[in-house]
Amino acid sequence: MALFDLPLPELRRYSPDVPEPADFDAFWKASIPDVPPLDDVRPEPTHLRLVDTWDVTFTGFGGVPVRAWYTRPAGVDDPLPAVVEYLGYGRGRGLPHERLTWVTAGYAHLLMDSRGQGDQYGNGGDTPDPHGGAPGGPGPVTRGIRTPQDYYYRRLIVDAVRAVSAVRALPGVDPRRVAVVGNSQGGGLALAVAGLVPDLAAVLVSAPFLCHVQRAIEITDAAPYGEIVTYLSVHRGAEAAVRHTLSYVDGVNFARRANAPSHWGVGLRDTVCPPSTVFAAYNRYGTDDRTIEVYPFNHHEGGEAVHAQRQMAWLTTRLI
Numbered sequence: 001m002a003l004f005d006l007p008l009p010e011l012r013r014y015s016p017d018v019p020e021p022a023d024f025d026a027f028w029k030a031s032i033p034d035v036p037p038l039d040d041v042r043p044e045p046t047h048l049r050l051v052d053t054w055d056v057t058f059t060g061f062g063g064v065p066v067r068a069w070y071t072r073p074a075g076v077d078d079p080l081p082a083v084v085e086y087l088g089y090g091r092g093r094g095l096p097h098e099r100l101t102w103v104t105a106g107y108a109h110l111l112m113d114s115r116g117q118g119d120q121y122g123n124g125g126d127t128p129d130p131h132g133g134a135p136g137g138p139g140p141v142t143r144g145i146r147t148p149q150d151y152y153y154r155r156l157i158v159d160a161v162r163a164v165s166a167v168r169a170l171p172g173v174d175p176r177r178v179a180v181v182g183n184s185q186g187g188g189l190a191l192a193v194a195g196l197v198p199d200l201a202a203v204l205v206s207a208p209f210l211c212h213v214q215r216a217i218e219i220t221d222a223a224p225y226g227e228i229v230t231y232l233s234v235h236r237g238a239e240a241a242v243r244h245t246l247s248y249v250d251g252v253n254f255a256r257r258a259n260a261p262s263h264w265g266v267g268l269r270d271t272v273c274p275p276s277t278v279f280a281a282y283n284r285y286g287t288d289d290r291t292i293e294v295y296p297f298n299h300h301e302g303g304e305a306v307h308a309q310r311q312m313a314w315l316t317t318r319l320i
Contacts, residue, residue: 001269001299005219005276008268008294014276015283018212018252019243027148027248028196031061031158037165039065046096050074051103053096058166060115060127060159067113067126068163069096071103072172081177081201081319082108082167084193086160086186089140089209089224092118092125102181105312107319110167114185115159116140116152131155141224142231146241148248153210157249160189161196177201177319181311183265184273184300185209185224188251191281194262195254202318203258204311205281206265207273207302211251212280214243222271255281261289263314265307267298 006014021027040057053071060066072080083102087093093113102109116132117140118125132152134144144150160180168175179202182190187208194203209224216225217232228246232239247253262285266278282292293310295303303310 001271003268004271005268005274008296011275011279013283014279016212016215016280018250018280018284019214019247020250020253021148021244021247024248024253031154032161032196033059033061033063033158035059035063036169037162038169041070041170044069044096048097051100056110056166056170058162060162061155062131064115064127064130066115066159066162067093068166069093069111070109070167070170071096071100071111072108073103073106077172079172079174080106080108081179082110082173083315084110084112084163084167084178084180086112086163086180086182086189087114087117088183089185090117090120091122092127094118094123094125098123101308101312108167108170108173110163110170112160112163115156116143129155137227137231139224139227141227145228145231145245146238148245151245151249153249157189157192157196160193164193164197164200179204179315179319183207183302187273191251191258192249192254194258194260195256198259200260202315203260203262204315205262206307207267207270207300208251208278208281209273210246210249211255211273212277213246213250215280216274216277219276220271220274225272251281252284255285258286261287261318262291263311264290264292265295265302265311266292267295267300267302269298270300270302272300
């Protein structure tokens with residue numbers, strides 16, 4: 001894919017006005033339940049001798065039990081800084097040995113399952129979405145999209161916030177040193193949590209989905225945004241309602257409220273989460289304590305292992 005979005009000098013200045021509902025804060029405050037986070041924590045047998053894993057269940061949106069893997073270095077009893085990780089679109093939590101970067105870097109690690117996802121790639125998920133009956137397309141991004149109250153991402157974002165409460169309640173975690181991390185859909189969730197949880201220690205956001213969505217659906221047909229375009233091509237009278245719903249989950253609006261130090265990544269040839277949508281959120285982020293890694297010749301994969309190395313180096317300066 002050739003460069004298709006704004007030139008990098010313009011991206012670094014790109015700070016558009018993004019629609020924000022008047023009741024944005026009240027909507028999210030009313031959405032997040034104030035109940036004990038943990039439902040169940042049980043050891044998970046694995047063949048990994050250097051890490052210990054637990055199958056965690058915590059209370060998500062609507063009282064739904066959300067599954068997660070909790071992993072920490074074996075034989076370490078001291079409270080550790082924790083990394084809460086969110087997954088990409090269509091992926092479930094899979095198997096406990098799939099994601100070991102953060103635990104082998106010395107962190108306690110909570111990997112949140114994505115309700116109603118896990119069937120597009122990876123090794124499946126374990127969290128159903130019983131509230132998913134509102135009209136919408138087959139993919140998560142259009143489920144219940146005509147109203148903010150019914151929208152799928154209301155539920156998933158609340159789950160993501162509750163995952164932070166859950167990790168802070170787990171044994172062996174220093175609750176003052178919690179970071180959130182994600183790529184693509186996971187990056188959008190990490191950014192939303194940064195805007196809703198005021199006392200995070202750090203935020204790592206790569207190619208975040210659901211940022212400046214109004215522009216994204218104008219300039220790319222790539223999924224998942226392309227699923228919204230397809231939905232509107234059939235439901236021709238739903239555009240105003242859909243745009244209104246999306247304004248409640250736009251990462252730019254969460255970014256304005258965030259105050260934790262943040263580390264970002266973007267590929268300038270990314271048609272999945274176009275770079276202008278990423279910079280729209282980055283440039284509106286609520287603190288100047290932020291940095292962005294730019295990969296001029298990369299698509300949605302961004303910097304891959306190189307970027308992970310840079311993330312680890314940056315996070316060490318914040319949590320260790």
